[in-house]
Amino acid sequence: MSDMLDQLKEVLDEQVLKDLDFRERNKAVVRNHFKSNREPSREKKRFGLGVLLSFGFTVLFIGFSSYFVLNHLGLTQEENLSNEKKELKEHQEPKSITHPHTKENYEDMTKEDVLHKLFNSVDYFETASGQFERYDLYYDGSISKSTVEYKMSNKGVIGGYEKVTSHPDPNNPQTKETIDKTYYNKENVWRLNLEFNDYSKDENIREKKRKIVKAEDIFNMDPKDIYEYEYREMYRETPPNMAAFASLYNYQFLAKYLRNENEWSIEKQNEQLLEHNTLVIAGTLDDSLVNIMQPDEKDFRIWVDKDTGIIVKEEVYSESGELVSYIHPTSLEINKTFHENEFEPDLDGFQKRRMLDLPPMDEREKELEVIEHADTKLSEVEEVLAIQRDTMPLFYELDDPKITPFSASIEQYHEDLQAFVVYSYDKPENEIGSGSRLLYTRIYPKDTYLRKTGDFDRPLGEEIESTTMNGVQWSLFNVEGTEDVHVKGETGDYVIEIVTHEVSASEMKRLLGTYKKAE
Structure with missing residues (x-):
């Protein structure tokens, strides 16, 4: 009985009385009340209205307290059923987390400001989702065109999803439309091919958080090392490789196009694009950096989200002004809430991709x-x-x-x-x-x-x-x-x-x- 009363006190303190503001003046009122009632008036009737109300209140209080304690201690069948239903509901509802609302930045940015945001974009948004079209024209007249839909979460619920639809080259009748999907969470990465209905599954080896990148350190790299795997730690950490990186974390692209700061300028400080305020960079690529696969690349323009450093839009032109490469967005949402089950695939109808048995490395x-x-x-x-x-x-x-x-x-x-x-x-x-x-x-x-x-x-x-x-x-x-x-x-x-x-x-x-x- 003593244990139950102790628990009753804890329950009342934590649940019923927790919001009561019982200050010194309140205590004085109670002490005066008890002092004035030590010798009750003999003229009052023993069973007057006040006594009946007090008695009724006391009965209700004891009944309520007893029911509350029994419920709190899990001694009623209804509470047990309620707890089971609650646990089942929590198990069925996927985990999610809300993210801070983003505010558009309208302050003027210097070159140093924008380079910092661009090379450290991973620090400036928690989730991103959107869609864009990517296009590249190559030296032999062939083209690559794809639509990329994605959603990615860096904090809270960790994971990502991407659908890449590769469109056929109109100049090459042998090409056809293909669709690939990628999913990842904290543990795994799945890559699905919808043509062959197969998939691969690998462990998600998450990169450790790296220190803030300084643009001058990137620009001091030898240009031939920009895309080399062994120099990846020069850049900030990223999730598993996805086509959406072209917009969210395209650090190598920036290392190439912006390395000569005298060759580019901030064309506009504020331009609205997909309800985001962007800064527009315009410049010319040095001839020594031209890709032999796209020998006509010359001038470029980059639209940067001023809040996050995300490349919202990008265009590369030939000397005559023809578009030889671009990213054209159709949507972009920042810090939208996602559920963890959005980052795991439904593998019904898919078979695991058969990998070649490679001999052990010598x-x-x-x-x-x-x-x-x-x-x-x-x-x-x-x-x-x-x-x-x-x-x-x-x-x-x-x-x-x-x-x-x-x-x-x-x-x-x-x-x-x-x-x-x-x-x-x-x-x-x-x-x-x-x-x-x-x-x-x-x-x-x-x-x-x-x-x-x-x-x-x-x-x-x-x-x-x-x-x-x-x-x-x-x-x-x-x-x-x-x-x-x-x-x-x-x-x-x-x-x-x-x-x-x-x-x-x-x-x-x-x-x-x-x-x-x-x-």
Whole structure:
């Protein structure tokens, strides 16, 4: 009984009396009341109206208190049922959290202000959802066009969803519409392909929060490292990779287009776009930064949400003013509330994607080191070729007017140096990139360990012939199932290999006559 009264006191204190303001003046009134009633008047009737009201109030108070205590202690069947219903309801209702209401920013921003927001956008919104169309025109006239719908939550309920609809290229009848979806939460990432009705599921390895990024640190990077994976920690942390990053966290794009601050300016401080107040940047891309896949990119304009640093809209133009790339939005909502079940897929009708059984990685792979590497830009490739001539104990080169070096690298395993060169063969002058006809070459010591690559590891067919040229004993093989050729040569303690792509055996044999030791 004593325990029950103690619990009654706690319940009354916490639930019934918690909002009563019982100050010193109230206590004085109570003390005076008890003092004046110690000797009740004998003239009052024992069972007067006041007594009856007091008695009735007392009965009601005791009844209410008893019922309240029994309910609070879980001693009634109704309360047990109520609790069960409440728990069931909480289990059925998905978790959600509300987010602060955003206010539009109309204050003027400096270049330093806008760069800070752009490179640290992850700090300035909790959730984002929207839709935009993305378009790119490439050197060969082909286009890429897609519609991206997304919702993403950085705080509270962690997760994201995205639907990417890739539209067919009107200039290429072989292309067709495809739809891919991505979901992620704290634990997993799901990627669904709606054409094959399959999906992959991987662990969501969440990146740790990184320190605030300074624009000058990004701009001090070598331009060729902007998109390299090993430099990702130069930028702020992001969720699992999604197409929506082009708007929300496109840090690499900014590192390229805004790196020369003298080449861009703030065109407008305030422009309304999708009910957001944006700042408009206009500029010109330096020729040294032009992407060979989009050689016509020149001028650009970027619409930045002033509150969050999100790229709401983006356009890149050729010198003649033609759009060669853009992001055009149709909606954008900031800090909308999401439920956790919005970030998990319904996998009914989908099968798990079958992954190729890759062989375990050779531990020696960790001991390989890339010493030099360059591709695409001929001037940089030529620099690596010069290093190969100076440092490699044995180095051979192709010398033919139809040959252009496309990439070159030096790798090292322990003390062994290995040279790799990819040549473009008979490439049309108006063709951008490596071209379709290629020669892959590598030179290395006989007993060294080599990185596994698909170009050199394809199964060999029949031997075509053997020959000796320029001090090298050559053997020519067909590549099984193709028209390509794999050539193996030996000279002293070194091995030389050449693999063709769309270059015939007769052409390859002719080229071997030009393959000479570098002086």
